[in-house]
Structures are given as C-alpha cells and as structure tokens.
Amino acid sequence: MFALKGHIVTPDEMIDGCVVVKDGRVHQVCAQAPDAVRVIDYGDDWIVPGxxxxxxxxxxxxxxxxxxxxxxxxxxxxxxxxxxxxxxxxxxxxxxxxxxxxxxxxxxxxxxxxxxxxxxxxxxxxxxxxxxxxxxxxxxxxxxxxxxxxxxxxxxxxxxxxxxxxxxxxxxxxxxxxxxxxxxxxxxxxxxxxxxxxxxxxxxxxxxxxxxxxxxxxxxxxxxxxxxxxxxxxxxxxxxxxxxxxxxxxxxxxxxxxxxxxxxxxxxxxxxxxxxxxxxxxxxxxxxxxxxxxxxxxxxxxxxxxxxxxxxxxxxxxxxxxxxxxxxxxxxxxxxxxxxxxxxxxxxxxIAAETGSIAPGKKADLAVLNADFHCIATYLQGNLVYEKR
The missing domain is CATH 3.20.20.140 (Metal-dependent hydrolases)
Structure with a gap:
C-alpha cells in the first residue's frame, strides 16, 4: 500500500490530499494518508485519472x-x-x-x-x-x-x-x-x-x-x-x-x-x-x-x-x-x-466500472501533471510505468 499526494481530481470535487493505492486499485481518497503508509509527495502537481x-x-x-x-x-x-x-x-x-x-x-x-x-x-x-x-x-x-x-x-x-x-x-x-x-x-x-x-x-x-x-x-x-x-x-x-x-x-x-x-x-x-x-x-x-x-x-x-x-x-x-x-x-x-x-x-x-475516474475500487490508472500540464508520471494499475527525468 502507498499513497500519492497532490491536487486530486475526483468525480465530484478537487481534493488536496492523498490517493491511497492498494493491490493496484484506489483504496481511498483522503486529506491525509493513514499512518505507516508510504507517501509519494507531488506537492502542487495535479493527480488526474489516466x-x-x-x-x-x-x-x-x-x-x-x-x-x-x-x-x-x-x-x-x-x-x-x-x-x-x-x-x-x-x-x-x-x-x-x-x-x-x-x-x-x-x-x-x-x-x-x-x-x-x-x-x-x-x-x-x-x-x-x-x-x-x-x-x-x-x-x-x-x-x-x-x-x-x-x-x-x-x-x-x-x-x-x-x-x-x-x-x-x-x-x-x-x-x-x-x-x-x-x-x-x-x-x-x-x-x-x-x-x-x-x-x-x-x-x-x-x-x-x-x-x-x-x-x-x-x-x-x-x-x-x-x-x-x-x-x-x-x-x-x-x-x-x-x-x-x-x-x-x-x-x-x-x-x-x-x-x-x-x-x-x-x-x-x-x-x-x-x-x-x-x-x-x-x-x-x-x-x-x-x-x-x-x-x-x-x-x-x-x-x-x-x-x-x-x-x-x-x-x-x-x-x-x-x-x-x-x-x-x-x-x-x-x-x-x-x-x-x-x-x-x-x-x-x-469499462467505467473499472477505470476512468479516481474513486475507491477503480484501477489506479493515474496521470500526474505539473503546473504547465506536462505529464511527469503515469501509473497503470498502481505501477509506475512512466516518470519524466
């Protein structure tokens, strides 16, 4: 289990907090990650559905x-x-x-x-x-x-x-x-x-x-x-x-x-x-x-x-x-x-029951965008498949 921290775009609201990922899926979206969960902090970057x-x-x-x-x-x-x-x-x-x-x-x-x-x-x-x-x-x-x-x-x-x-x-x-x-x-x-x-x-x-x-x-x-x-x-x-x-x-x-x-x-x-x-x-x-x-x-x-x-x-x-x-x-x-x-x-x-939004139970297919909307990281079912270097 781990969490991504940033400006999160959910189906209903924008949240400054964490997407907690477990077994390749979104476990929860919350203001602060649970104790002992590793946090990848993206600061002010956007976290959007892939x-x-x-x-x-x-x-x-x-x-x-x-x-x-x-x-x-x-x-x-x-x-x-x-x-x-x-x-x-x-x-x-x-x-x-x-x-x-x-x-x-x-x-x-x-x-x-x-x-x-x-x-x-x-x-x-x-x-x-x-x-x-x-x-x-x-x-x-x-x-x-x-x-x-x-x-x-x-x-x-x-x-x-x-x-x-x-x-x-x-x-x-x-x-x-x-x-x-x-x-x-x-x-x-x-x-x-x-x-x-x-x-x-x-x-x-x-x-x-x-x-x-x-x-x-x-x-x-x-x-x-x-x-x-x-x-x-x-x-x-x-x-x-x-x-x-x-x-x-x-x-x-x-x-x-x-x-x-x-x-x-x-x-x-x-x-x-x-x-x-x-x-x-x-x-x-x-x-x-x-x-x-x-x-x-x-x-x-x-x-x-x-x-x-x-x-x-x-x-x-x-x-x-x-x-x-x-x-x-x-x-x-x-x-x-x-x-x-x-x-x-x-x-x-x-396939909307599986992907397409950041919500509990969905696959953790995520894109991280910086302030200029350049993609700096992409996650596919919770796995980091791209990182801009």
Missing part, C-alpha cells in the same frame, strides 16, 4: 500500420498520461482494417502492464460520404454493405469497438442496427445528413459522433432569413449521443468548445486527439500510410497538394494538452475536463 483516447491515428514516430507501430503507440502514449487508447484506422482496404484489429490484439498482449492499454480498434471508414471526406482518400471509400461489415465483426472480434461511417448512405440504417446488435458502437462522421434524419439514426441505435464540427456541413438559412437547425444543432440537443471534439484549438475554436461543453453537459462530451504520426515531434514533412504528404508547423498538420491542399490533416495533439486546453483556454472545470478525457470515454467502452 486519459483514454478513443481516436488516434498515430503518436510520436509511430502509427498503427503493424504490431511494432501499435506497441510503439502504447509506449509513447504513457508519456502524456494516456493509459488507454483505440488505435484508429482510416482509408484502408478490407484486409488492412482486419490486420489492424489482429495486430492490435497481439500488441496489447505484448505490452500488457507496461504501456497504455490498447483497448480495441476504431475503424473510421470505409463507408464515408465523398462530399465530406475531409483528409480521407476517396479511392478507399466503399458503399455500405453488411457483408463487408460482417467481415470486421467476425475477424476482428471483441477488439472492434467503434465504427465511424456516414449513415445517410444507402444501407446506413441497416449498418447501425447490425453493429449495435454485435456490441459495436455505431458512430456518425463525415456526414452531410439532414438534421431530421438524425432521429431515425438514433432510433436505430446510433450512439456516437466523431470530431463534431469537423467534416460536417454547416447550417443554412431559408427565406425570409430564419436560421435553420442543421445536423450539428440536432446532434447537440440529442441526449442519446456522445460527441468527440478535437481539443487542439485549431480544429474547433475555444468559444465553440465552450458552447459545446455547456450544451452537451458533463456526460456527453469526449475529448480526443485524432492525432497523426508526428504528434509530439518536430515540425517537418510527414506522410499518411498511403503516402499522401502533410506538413506539421507550429502545432498544426496541414495537407499538401490535391483537392484539400492546405486543409487540416488531423492533429498533433496529445491528451495532456487536450486537458490543459479545456481548463486553461475553454474555462472548463477540471472535474469536467477529467470526465471528458477519461470518464466518458471509459463509459462508451463499457
């Missing part, structure tokens, strides 16, 4: 193209306080998507207990509306077929957690029902659906929305000038949906994040990175697995060439910076920021 990233295409010099890259992502993620992640594949062939799932399962076994948990996979595409494809290569998009979806469910198995697609496409409702019936989160993204269609999607089982405000059509006006509610507005007020936002302040402005946080409330907002290979590295030229180039400069990744030249390619965000941006730039209470970066993602993955 972050869970539902949407990442790469981090540092690693991307999810093979088992080695996936393991590298897991080790790199703990440097930023992330204790769980979903490697995300986009613009892939059927075999590549399947291999992502198979390789993630194998990498998860190899890094177990020593790096961030590879909690499953998130498939972004291939069933994407070409009108709102964003940075995704159109050559790899395909019409929705349940036969292809069945391949992923069967061959990836329990590692398949989220599938993002454009449900307004033909067979979209059927795909929502199919995924939901197999325990997979049906997620809307890259969509130009009408707001009125959303209710049918939700009724069929749609549960999640990726990178809200990005790769969505804006609302419009009709004569005599009345602003009409579009897809984004319908999403915001649909209580059944959780919503990802890329909190790098480049994809979504701080003021919009503030509005979204107020409308979505404490339980529907999920902060993600949507990060790319190169996140956390120096500025320079990088490339997607398919070879398409992008440039990272001053914390922003932009496409080079083609129809979307100069457009955002993804982010170079890390989860500790997402937490910092929420608190420092978007006036989000740290308690809610912890929910957005850990508790709510855990709930989507149905």
């Amino acid at each position: 972050f869970i990233d539902l949407h990442t295409h790469g981090i540092g010099p690693y991307e999810p193209v093979d088992e080695q890259g996936l393991a590298g992502m897991a080790y790199e993620a703990i440097r930023y306080g992330t204790t769980g992640l979903l490697p995300t594949g986009a613009a892939m062939s059927v075999d590549q998507y399947v291999q992502l799932g198979v390789s993630t399962a194998e990498a998860a076994r190899k890094v177990k207990g020593r790096a961030a948990r590879l909690l499953g996979v998130h498939l972004e595409g291939p069933f994407i509306n070409p009108v709102s494809s964003g940075a995704m290569a159109l050559s790899t998009r395909r019409p929705i077929t349940l036969s292809e979806a069945a391949i992923y469910v069967e061959r990836i198995g329990e590692m398949l957690k989220i599938v993002t697609f454009s449900p307004e496409l033909e067979n979209g409702l059927e795909l929502i029902r199919f995924l939901t019936s197999h325990g997979v989160v049906a997620s809307l993204g890259h969509s130009v659906a009408g707001g009125e269609q959303l209710h049918a999607f939700v009724k069929a089982g749609l549960a999640h929305v990726v990178h809200l405000f990005n790769a969505f059509m804006p609302s419009g006006e009709k004569e005599p000038g009345v602003l009409q509610a579009g897809l984004i507005e319908h999403i915001l007020v649909e209580d059944a949906l959780t919503c990802e936002l890329i909190c790098d302040l480049h994809h979504v402005a701080p003021e919009i994040i503030k509005i979204a946080a107020r409308v979505l409330g404490p339980h529907r907002f999920i902060a993600v990175t949507d990060s790319l290979y190169g996140a956390g590295l120096e500025d320079g030229m990088y490339a997607f697995p398919n070879g398409a180039p992008y440039r990272i400069s001053n914390g922003v990744a932009r496409l080079c060439g083609g129809k979307w030249d100069g457009g955002l390619a993804g982010s170079v965000l890390t989860m500790n910076r997402a937490f910092a941006n929420l608190v420092q730039r978007c006036a989000v209470d740290p308690i809610h920021a912890a929910r957005y970066t850990s508790t709510n993602p855990a709930r989507i993955l149905k």
